Amino acid sequence: MTVQNARSTILELFRVAGDGFVSGARISRTLGVSRTAVWKKIEQLRLLGYAIEAVPSKGYRLQGSPDLLLPAEVSNALGTRHIGRQVIYFAQTDSTNLRAHELGKSGAPEGTVVLADSQTAGKGRLGRRWSSPAGVNLYASVLVRPPVAPRHASQLTFLSAAAVARTVAETASLPVSVKWPNDVLVAGRKIAGLLNELDAETERIHYLVLGIGVNLNMTADQFPEDLRYPATSMLLATGRSVSRIDFTRCLLRHLDVLYELYLTQGFVPVLEAWMSYFDLIGRAVEVDYHDRRVVGTVAGLDDDGALLLVLGDGSRERVLAGDVRP
Ligand code: BTN
Structure with a gap:
């Protein structure tokens, strides 16, 4: 059993016990390890920030949890069909996208x-x-095929943008x-940035990594100074x-609902979900792309999500990538 699985199993035993105690013998039987090894695992959990009471004749009781994205916490009774069937956690890594590529x-x-x-x-x-930075935000990479x-x-x-927007809106009534x-x-x-990376051959996607970073409890002094856009976090907002x-x-869960829609009904319902948070339709914008600047009115998006602009002379321009400013 890996360290991660042993922790998950102990946390699951605590969860089932609610406010009650879980005996050392029970944990030792479940994990198939000695009572001393159980004690060491409990110490490791305490180092992670879990408050665990130990009473000699009763066992262990969970009194408080840190807000860590451990698989046992994240995937317990998640109820999703596709997303989160396997959750892998790193206290620190270079980039979750790189780890997801290896897994892909x-x-x-x-x-x-x-x-x-x-x-x-x-x-x-x-x-x-x-x-x-540690302890404050969400850094996630989701592997899909x-x-x-x-x-x-x-x-x-x-x-992924629609799923994040729905989650932000559901968590707090904010103008998303x-x-x-x-x-x-x-x-x-x-408040969030997305970095999707593709591994494919001409006709077939091997896998896609949906990289999602959301600023949750980051304070103003934790943002880098050279930000291109004004940024915020859930805490600041x-x-x-x-x-x-x-x-x-x-x-x-939102990713899962939208992914199921995508697989069964295609892109249209996903684009509709995204459009419900898009506030530039009919507005004049400037777009920088391919080293040139285009000024036009946003007419909508096409089937691939390209931006459709009506230019001053009435012509239409389809923009595939670029930086849009109202
Ligand atoms: C952007 O520039 O707006 C995209 C930022 C994407 C950041 C996320 S955090 C989780 C995942 N791992 C990474 O290394 N990047 C993405």
Whole structure:
């Protein structure tokens, strides 16, 4: 049994016991290890921040949990069909996207989720860094293997953005919007970034990594100084900290609902979900792409999620990627 599985099993025993005690003998039987080994595992959990009472004739009782995204906490009774069938946690890693790529190549099942408490080399779009301090945010990478052609891979970005927007809206009543193609904003400030990465051959996707970073309990002094856009976190936007575990579980459920829709009904319902948070239709925007700047009015999005603009001379332009400003 791995360290992670042993921890998960003990936490599961605590969960079932509620406010009650779990005897050392019971844990030792369940894990198939000695009572001394059980005591060591309990010490490890305490080091992670779990408050565990020990009473000689009764055993152990859980009195408080840290807000750590351990698999036992995240996947317990999650009830999803696809997303979160396997959850892997790192206290620290370079980038959850890199870990998810390794898992993708070694045949990990669809819906595998990689979570980290902190990242030492969190990847942002266009080769930028994603600031990833410990203990405060959500850094997640979700492995999916959609049976669609690689040219449709960008559709999954709208899926993760819509899932994040729904989760933010459900967690707190905040003015959530999406910025085309892949940011989630609260009151115009970036709260989440998405980095989807594809591994494919000409006609077939091997796997896609949906990288999702959400600023949850990050304080103003924890943001890097060289931010391109104004940023925020759930804590800054609401004045209250959020449970990382609850937020993550909620997000995985929304991802699952939208992914099921995508598999059964295609991109349209996913795009509709995303559009309900998009507030630029009919508005004049500037778009920087391919080293040029285009000014036009947003007419909508096409089947692949490309932005459709009407330019000043009445012509239409289809924008596949770029930076849009109202
Ligand atoms: C952006 O530039 O807006 C995209 C940021 C994506 C960050 C997330 S955090 C989890 C996952 N792992 C990474 O290294 N990056 C993504």
